[in-house]
Amino acid sequence: MNGPTKTIISKITKLLLAPKTKTTPYQSLLKHYGATQSLTRTKQLHAHLVTSGLLSTGIRSVLVVTYANCGYVHNARKLFDELPQRGTLLYNFMIKMYIAKGGCFEAMKVFLEMLRSKGCCPDNYTYPFVIKASSELLLIEYGRVLHGLTLVSNFGSHLFVLNSLLAMYMNCGEVEEARKVFDAMKEKSVVSWNTMINGYFKNGFANTALAVFNQMVGSGVEIDGASVVSVLPACGFLKELEAGRRVHGLVEEKVLGKKIVSNALVDMYAKCGGLDEARLVFDNMVERDVVSWTSMINGYILNGDKKSALSLFKIMQIEGLRPSSVTITLILLACASLNNLKDGRCVHGWVMKQRLDSEVAIETSLIDMYAKCNCLSLSFSVFTRTSRKKTVPWNAMLSGCVHNKLATEAIGLFKKMLVEGVEINAATCNSLLPAYGIIADLQPVNNINSYLMRSGFVSNVQVATSLIDIYSKSGSLESAHKIFNTIPVDFQDIFVWSIIIAGYGMHGHGETAVSLFKQMVQAGVKPNDVTFTSVLQSCSHAGLVDDGFYLFKFMLKDHQTTPNDDHYTCMVDMLGRAGRMDEAYDLIKTMPFIPGHAVWGALLGACVIHENVELGEVAAKWLFELEPDNTGNYVLLAKLYAALGRWEDAENVRHRMDDIGLRKAPAHSLIELLFMEEPIATLIFKKLASSSGREISVLECLDSICLRDLPYRASRIT
DNA sequence: GTAGGGTTAG
Numbered sequence: 098m099n100g101p102t103k104t105i106i107s108k109i110t111k112l113l114l115a116p117k118t119k120t121t122p123y124q125s126l127l128k129h130y131g132a133t134q135s136l137t138r139t140k141q142l143h144a145h146l147v148t149s150g151l152l153s154t155g156i157r158s159v160l161v162v163t164y165a166n167c168g169y170v171h172n173a174r175k176l177f178d179e180l181p182q183r184g185t186l187l188y189n190f191m192i193k194m195y196i197a198k199g200g201c202f203e204a205m206k207v208f209l210e211m212l213r214s215k216g217c218c219p220d221n222y223t224y225p226f227v228i229k230a231s232s233e234l235l236l237i238e239y240g241r242v243l244h245g246l247t248l249v250s251n252f253g254s255h256l257f258v259l260n261s262l263l264a265m266y267m268n269c270g271e272v273e274e275a276r277k278v279f280d281a282m283k284e285k286s287v288v289s290w291n292t293m294i295n296g297y298f299k300n301g302f303a304n305t306a307l308a309v310f311n312q313m314v315g316s317g318v319e320i321d322g323a324s325v326v327s328v329l330p331a332c333g334f335l336k337e338l339e340a341g342r343r344v345h346g347l348v349e350e351k352v353l354g355k356k357i358v359s360n361a362l363v364d365m366y367a368k369c370g371g372l373d374e375a376r377l378v379f380d381n382m383v384e385r386d387v388v389s390w391t392s393m394i395n396g397y398i399l400n401g402d403k404k405s406a407l408s409l410f411k412i413m414q415i416e417g418l419r420p421s422s423v424t425i426t427l428i429l430l431a432c433a434s435l436n437n438l439k440d441g442r443c444v445h446g447w448v449m450k451q452r453l454d455s456e457v458a459i460e461t462s463l464i465d466m467y468a469k470c471n472c473l474s475l476s477f478s479v480f481t482r483t484s485r486k487k488t489v490p491w492n493a494m495l496s497g498c499v500h501n502k503l504a505t506e507a508i509g510l511f512k513k514m515l516v517e518g519v520e521i522n523a524a525t526c527n528s529l530l531p532a533y534g535i536i537a538d539l540q541p542v543n544n545i546n547s548y549l550m551r552s553g554f555v556s557n558v559q560v561a562t563s564l565i566d567i568y569s570k571s572g573s574l575e576s577a578h579k580i581f582n583t584i585p586v587d588f589q590d591i592f593v594w595s596i597i598i599a600g601y602g603m604h605g606h607g608e609t610a611v612s613l614f615k616q617m618v619q620a621g622v623k624p625n626d627v628t629f630t631s632v633l634q635s636c637s638h639a640g641l642v643d644d645g646f647y648l649f650k651f652m653l654k655d656h657q658t659t660p661n662d663d664h665y666t667c668m669v670d671m672l673g674r675a676g677r678m679d680e681a682y683d684l685i686k687t688m689p690f691i692p693g694h695a696v697w698g699a700l701l702g703a704c705v706i707h708e709n710v711e712l713g714e715v716a717a718k719w720l721f722e723l724e725p726d727n728t729g730n731y732v733l734l735a736k737l738y739a740a741l742g743r744w745e746d747a748e749n750v751r752h753r754m755d756d757i758g759l760r761k762a763p764a765h766s767l768i769e770l771l772f773m774e775e776p777i778a779t780l781i782f783k784k785l786a787s788s789s790g791r792e793i794s795v796l797e798c799l800d801s802i803c804l805r806d807l808p809y810r811a812s813r814i815t
Numbered sequence: 816g817t818a819g820g821g822t823t824a825g
Contacts, residue, residue: 162816166816186816189816189817190816193816193817220817221817222816222817223817224817225817225818226816226817228818229817229818255817256818257817257818258817258818259818260817260818260819261817261818261819262818263818263819264818264819267819286818286819287819288818288819289818289819290819291818291819291820292818292819293819294819295819295820296819321819321820322820323819323820324819324820325820326819326820326821327819327820327821329821330821356821357820357821358820358821359821360821360822361820361821361822363821363822364821364822367822387822388821388822389821389822390822391822391823392821392822393822394822395822395823421822421823422823422824423822423823423824424822424823425823426823426824427822427823427824430823430824457824457825458823458824458825459824461824461825462823462824462825464825465824465825487825488825489824489825490825491825492825493824493825496825522825524825525825528825
């Protein structure tokens with residue numbers, strides 16, 4: 098017999114000896130039940146097969162697959178265990194079932210059984226499943242072993258296997274390893290590229306994600322919907338409106354007009370500040386789901402238009418869409434920042450009816466909303482109904498107390514957290530720490546500091562930043578600076594620098610503030626609006642006019658930072674305090690935008706100090722127009738007149754207030770008006786003293802003007 | 816029968 102004949106004969110023999118694989122009607126029926134996930138019918142047929150004694154091994158195998166497809170783990174497992182022999186296919190189905198049910202650990206166990214079994218090897222279907230399981234369990238070491246197994250079992254170059262390895266490495270944060278696998282791939286599919294784009298973004302490399310997408314398009318790979326949905330969040334995060342627009346162009350060109358793609362576009366435009374374009378995509382959608390509406394609502398919130406967010410939410414409900422917990426979270430956020438208790442309570446009512454009020458995210462948002470609307474008792478009543486084990490509602494409650502200036506309560510709550518064994522995280526510390534800034538007492542700050550040291554939370558830069566802030570607010574710049582020095586240079590970000598600079602500024606150490614600012618710039622940290630405000634304020638408080646001017650010019654020239662209202666206010670305040678009134682006014686005149694009330698307020702304040710009526714009247718004129726309801730401005734102008742003895746003009750200011758209804762009760766005298774403000778009381782005190790020609794005690798003066806909180810005010814005035 | 820995809824938050 099020659100070779101070919103031998104082969105043919107062996108093939109025929111194999112076919113004859115092989116078990117008949119003809120599908121019986123029962124098997125076809127079970128396959129149909131599996132495909133349609135008809136569990137009840139499967140159970141009925143199973144019972145029938147048992148009673149009629151038809152439960153052959155072949156049928157049992159099919160039953161395992163059917164139960165697995167229906168997701169009925171118990172029966173699948175039972176029948177699977179009873180089988181005398183199990184093939185790769187059956188193992189694969191069991192693994193797939195466990196993963197679909199979220200039982201990744203069980204899936205891994207089945208895989209181990211498979212490896213231990215004789216004559217049954219994992220195949221190109223098994224590996225993607227188990228790699229996914231180890232990925233979801235974040236078992237990177239396991240994943241590496243699997244990677245090794247694929248290499249020794251010749252599946253190391255299988256496209257699906259490699260793609261699942263890419264996803265696994267990315268999901269476990271092993272970006273470099275994913276890259277190595279990707280670069281070594283001889284054949285790449287659109288899924289490989291998409292996995293890389295998505296993986297880079299999720300691991301914080303938004304720029305690389307965008308670059309990989311561009312490379313993909315550049316090398317002629319046909320993109321699909323998933324490519325777009327993976328790259329758009331990166332554009333949104335980077336606020337790369339132009340890049341986002343180009344992606345949008347590709348979407349139109351390739352007709353990738355799926356709902357999910359449009360949703361991603363809405364989100365991208367919203368995050369890039371292209372609200373009109375977001376709305377255009379939203380309006381042109383044929384069909385919108387909750388995510389579409391939620392993304393659009395979020396767009397309005399991100400762009401500061403919370404009122405439109407609320408009205409869109411109402412339209413959404415009229416259109417019959419049920420908000421998700423994400424939508425609710427956002428709406429409560431909008432209500433919180435609008436101080437809109439009425440709508441917030443409505444949403445709360447709806448949430449209760451829908452029985453969504455026990456979702457942690459929603460509970461937390463409710464606590465936050467009530468706190469921001471200054472209804473802390475309602476926050477507490479939501480809080481007491483929570484399960485109290487999760488950290489986030491506690492954090493929201495802490496922030497709520499701090500927002501309402503209830504520092505002692507916040508600290509009390511924190512102690513309770515420790516007693517009740519609630520997990521403390523960095524966010525807890527960040528919510529709590531500002532409470533110590535309110536108390537501004539060194540002893541409690543030292544206590545919390547030692548806790549943060551022991552627990553290791555100080556190594557969190559945000560926590561350390563807060564700690565620096567509360568130390569400087571409590572008067573210990575030395576401790577603040579010590580903590581600043583413990584932060585590794587690479588982690589000294591713009592926030593830490595701003596806080597320490599502001600700390601020195603706050604205590605009048607303008608020179609140190611300026612020198613720290615220079616150190617920061619030297620260290621390569623680019624100053625932002627806030628740092629400039631801090632350092633300019635420091636100069637202003639310390640009277641460092643020249644330094645202030647230098648920094649202001651530095652901001653204009655070297656950093657192309659456009660000064661904002663705050664910066665001009667600092668400058669005007671600084672020049673004004675130094676008596677350089679005309680320069681202050683000239684600066685205002687050169688402002689590239691319309692000056693706000695703060696700038697004019699600073700000028701008026703300076704005019705009062707230096708008794709400059711001419712400019713004071715100019716400033717007041719603007720202020721009365723910009724904020725006609727602010728009584729403080731009227732008082733300041735009256736004070737200015739009073740200081741110069743121009744009582745008639747001062748009296749006119751009072752009339753002006755009466756005319757616009759700012760003072761409901763009739764005033765008997767100018768003095769009464771002037772006493773409304775504490776600095777004016779000081780002035781009156783001086784006037785009384787000089788007119789009577791003798792020393793007048795503060796208490797005597799205060800007594801005569803019946804101010805409340807005497808001891809407090811007396812200490813402030815002396 | 817296998818791989819990749821969207822909105823929020825403390």
